[in-house]
Amino acid sequence: MLSRLSPTDRAAFLDGARTYSPTVMALISWGLVTGIAMSKSVLTMPQALVMSVLVYAGSSQLAILPLLAAKLPIWTILLTAAMVNLRFVIFSAGLVPHFSYLSFWRRVALGYFNGDIVYLLFLKKSFPTGRVPGKEAYFWGMAAVSWTSWQVSSIAGIVLGSIFPDNWGLELAGTLALVPLVVAAIANRSTLAAVAVAAVIAIVAIDLPFRLGLPLAVFAALGAGSVADLLADRAAGRRMGTEAGPGVREEKAP
Template sequence: MPMLRLPAAERDGFRAGFRIISPLLPAIFSWGLVTGVAMGKSILTVPQAIGMSLMLYAGSAQLASLPLFAAGMPLWTILLTVGIVNLRFVIFSAALQPHFSYLSLPRRIVLGYVNGDLGFVMFMNQKFASGYVPGKEGTYYGITLSNWAVWHVSSILGILLGALVPDSWGLAFAGTLALIPMMVHTITSRSTMLAVTLASVLGLLAFDLPYRLNLVLGVLGALAAGMVCDELTARQAKRLALANPPTGTHDGAAHEGGQTRPSGERRS
């Protein structure tokens, strides 16, 4: 039986996706390791912590649930907290829908599972057109699967080593510092800068809200700011294009309207 091979465009796209995300993999490893250590030092057993990491695949939600487990909170409270923290993935999925709506439901479920914060940002920065584009799905998987693999390797390693790492090492702060270069790397435009700034301000102002609602507010504010900024930029570019049309167009029109008659042609 011949081995199933992906189209060349998708294989090339996968390699391109890996190259896109590769500069951020060390920081992803650091953050995954910190999250794993926190889970390993919690009341969860090692199998429970590993299972939670594999099923949930969301560092902020995993960390938000740990103090609730330690406090013996009801399961519905923990699930509600995790659901609210992960509401941003509903927004991410809506943004990805125009790109992959043509795929079957099982394939879209896999796409959604491997999606992460950084993977989503790096993929959307590629500015692919909606609908089917050769190599687009491969690029998505090159970005997100690399993120997924590095995260789980580091997270499981942190879970296994959690009991051996003393609190005095301050790994939580080191993990937070590791996120800064990842965020800076994604700022490639004025709209992105505005979105990051607004998300940071909203997250800090709403820090005391329960269930980490400040994260949801930050994501919504960032999306709104980015969309408005992109729309204003597009309108400004359109106005400039109308105010300064290409000179070649007018010259061509004048030439066409003012064609000279052949020398041998006489008026009737």
């Protein structure tokens, strides 16, 4: 596959894969947790395998398993999955300026292979918007490593789920492994405000039904970051006005 790419795209693809590689162990932890949980739920092994490939979203997969076990109505299960995955709508909106020129089905493929870490690392690259050589290949380099790592670990968890005891705490290990990525993403005051507000809302709203705490935390983070950016812009404007003031007065005085 790489031989079919241009030299620029090939280098960008490999760069994306290298960029994503430090996060693979965290993703493998989550994949194992999700696979083990599915293997010990009401799902059969074929059903769990199909869910792993088609859904490709560990948080929503884990969220709906208790609902399936409780035999709740399908609309409840779909609503819960939609609430948990609502953040991907925001991720997709963030990618629009970069990939809006692509065909519909290529954008659908990008949306399927997108993920929390992929999106975060892609934004950290600070690509210009619009068509940029190697940008899509860079995204696919990260997405390929992410999808492959997830499926291998998730399927391993499904197959070997009966071997792992429930008290191993793999879910906590996966969460702790993701913390440095979140900390590294705090580049300014607006992102710090967004992370702080999201953390508080997520803790306060943890007991809400349908995992509503997650979308609430996402929207609260967006609001906090936007307000922080607005306040920073206003402060910068006031500083520029203060600095320009004496110069303006001097020009007016003959």
